Amino acid sequence: xxxxxxxxTPAQAHFMKNIIKAFELKGHKxxxxxxxxxxxxxxxxxxxxxxxxxxxxxxxxxxRKISNLPFSMFNSYNFLRKYKPDLLVGGGxxxxxxxxxxxxxxxxxxxxxxxxESIYVKTQFLLCKPFMxxxxxxxxxxxxxxxxxxxxxxxxxxxxxKELAYLHPNYFVPDxxxxxxLGLDKDEEFVLLRFNAFDSVHDFGGxxxxxxxxxxxxxxxxxxxxxxxISSESVLPPDLRKYSLNIPKYRIHDVxxxxxxxxxxxxTMITEAAVLGTPAIRFSSNAGSNDLGIFIELSNxxxxxxxxxxxxxxxxxxxxxxxxxxxxxxxxxxxxxxxxDKIDLSLFMEWFIEEFPRSFNESLFKTGL
Numbered sequence: 107x108x109x110x111x112x113x114x115t116p117a118q119a120h121f122m123k124n125i126i127k128a129f130e131l132k133g134h135k136x137x138x139x140x141x142x143x144x145x146x147x148x149x150x151x152x153x154x155x156x157x158x159x160x161x162x163x164x165x166x167x168x169x170r171k172i173s174n175l176p177f178s179m180f181n182s183y184n185f186l187r188k189y190k191p192d193l194l195v196g197g198g199x200x201x202x203x204x205x206x207x208x209x210x211x212x213x214x215x216x217x218x219x220x221x222x223e224s225i226y227v228k229t230q231f232l233l234c235k236p237f238m239x240x241x242x243x244x245x246x247x248x249x250x251x252x253x254x255x256x257x258x259x260x261x262x263x264x265x266x267x268k269e270l271a272y273l274h275p276n277y278f279v280p281d282x283x284x285x286x287x288l289g290l291d292k293d294e295e296f297v298l299l300r301f302n303a304f305d306s307v308h309d310f311g312g313x314x315x316x317x318x319x320x321x322x323x324x325x326x327x328x329x330x331x332x333x334x335x336i337s338s339e340s341v342l343p344p345d346l347r348k349y350s351l352n353i354p355k356y357r358i359h360d361v362x363x364x365x366x367x368x369x370x371x372x373x374t375m376i377t378e379a380a381v382l383g384t385p386a387i388r389f390s391s392n393a394g395s396n397d398l399g400i401f402i403e404l405s406n407x408x409x410x411x412x413x414x415x416x417x418x419x420x421x422x423x424x425x426x427x428x429x430x431x432x433x434x435x436x437x438x439x440x441x442x443x444x445x446x447d448k449i450d451l452s453l454f455m456e457w458f459i460e461e462f463p464r465s466f467n468e469s470l471f472k473t474g475l
Contacts, residue, residue, distance in 0.1 A: 107134045109459065110186055110210075112196030113157070114141040116355070117374045119149040120272045121215075122195075124452040125459070126155065132460075137189060139182050139200075144339070145355040152356045158185050160200070175199060183207045195459060202234045213459065214241040217268040218398055219257070231257075240466050242458070244268065246403040262469045264454060267400060269378045271451040273359060278382075284360035287353050288335070296333040297428065298351070298361055299324055300370035303339030314391045315371025318343065320417045324369060324424065325349060331428045332366060337375075366433060369424045373401070380410040383434070383441030385427050388413040389420040408444050410437065 109129060113119050129136050138157040140147055150157045161178035182204045186194075194205040194212045205212035220231035234241075238260060245263035256263075272278065285292050302315050316324065321336075325346060328334050335351040336342065337358070342350060353361065359378065362368060368379040368386040377400060379386035388401065393415040404411045414420040427433060458465040 107193070107460070108137070108189055108191040109134060110137040110139060110189075110191040110194045110204075112139050112141075112160075112182070112194065112198070112201045113146060113150065114163075114197065114200075115143060116145045116149055117268070118197060119146055119153070121268050122271075123149075123153050123155075124272055124277055125455045127153075128452070128456045129459075134460075135189070135191075137186065137191060139185065141178075148355055152354075160185060179203050179207070193459060193462060199230055199234055202238045205239075206237045211239045211462065212237070213462065214238050215268070215455070216241060216243050217247065217400070219243065219247045235260075239463070242455075244400060246400045247398060262458075262466065264449070264451065266448045266451040266454065267377055267381060268451065269374070269381050270448055271455065273378060273381050274450050274452070275445065276450055277452065278359060278363075280363040280382075281357075281360050282364065284353070284357055284364060287357065288333075288361070290333060294333060295331075295366045296335060296364075297328050297331075297367045297369070297424075298365045298375075299328075299334065299336045299349075300368065300372055300375045301336065301338040301340065302370075302372035316389060316417055320421065321346060324421055327421065327425055328367075328369075328428060331425075335361070335365075339372075367424065367427055369420065373398070376401070376411055376413075377404065380404045380408070381441065381444065383410075383438045385433055385437050386411045387420050387424050387427070389415070389417050391415055404444075408440055410440050410444065 111122050111126060113122055126136055126138065138150065138155055139160045140150055140157040142159050142162040147159065160181040161174060178200050182200055186204065186208055191208065191210050194201050194210055195215070197214060197216055201214060202212045214234065220227045235258065240260050240262060241257055242262050242264055244267050245265055282292060288296065290296060301321060325334050334349050336346060336349040337351045351361065362375065362379050362384055363382045365384060368375060368384055370376050370386070371389045373388065376386045376388040388411060390413065393413045397413065401411065401413050405413055412423050458469070
């Protein structure tokens with residue numbers, strides 16, 4: 107079997123790594139098409155994967171990324187046509203349209219309900235929908251009370267999260283040597299702040315995070331209780347730069363595992379913290395009753411995260427949690443409840459891809475669609 111994976115972001119690199127490794131071990135031909143964006147390529151290098159860079163979005167504006175789409179698809183088609191892949195796996199238009207040009211099958215995985223997101227994400231999905239063969243999402247992406255329960259007859263919902271493809275205990279073993287890298291003693295408490303750049307296509311439509319003053323307030327107040335580190339996608343001002351997290355990017359999950367608290371205005375690290383049993387606070391202008399179902403579930407069902415559309419409420423909650431005794435012990439028991447409820451997503455994806463299209467029909471039967 108010849109399978110092509112589109113890896114556009116660092117999060118997708120983590121999500122696909124165990125799936126790709128499993129197929130390589132089984133002797134399948136695996137092709138990786140990478141977008142040069144953030145630490146995506148660095149991670150693929152660290153995982154010792156061979157890859158082809160089909161597009162570069164390192165310094166592109168949101169609108170430039172959209173206008174580059176035809177050139178990206180030409181590059182991916184030109185690279186793949188000599189291999190004639192059976193199946194293309196990815197998360198967007200490039201994957202679906204390239205599969206169409208190659209007369210191959212396509213599997214999309216998305217960790218949100220695109221019809222509930224910005225007009226740009228919704229439009230991208232509607233352009234994909236007629237041509238994709240199947241779209242997989244976590245079942246929790248469906249917002250409770252929403253009339254939109256499905257993306258149509260090609261939609262399969264999975265009882266898991268994207269982050270459980272690489273942070274499930276079957277794969278992730280925390281390494282406490284991260285304390286040495288951080289210059290800390292193993293009994294020293296620290297906090298991680300994560301700030302988004304809001305330059306991705308899914309950030310179109312006015313999504314905002316912490317202001318510069320609010321970032322300073324977080325740092326000043328939390329520094330009174332623990333060592334503070336900042337992971338930021340955008341350039342920090344000089345007074346905050348000294349808090350920058352300077353570690354190899356592939357060690358970020360060790361940081362998330364051992365930190366006492368995560369405060370962020372982005373989604374992926376919040377979910378990663380939750381599945382690792384680390385208390386997490388998220389601020390987003392999108393938060394509320396219409397928020398992504400995953401954040402609502404992690405908050406309401408598992409009590410692993412707190413999410414707010416008001417930055418001051420997020421800051422107040424952070425101060426409250428950092429002062430709570432036995433915080434991590436409390437969260438560890440909550441995490442175990444979540445892990446008992448959810449499945450290993452890498453194992454599911456491995457089965458679904460290898461057995462496709464039979465797996466599609468079986469999944470439809472199991473979910474009652």
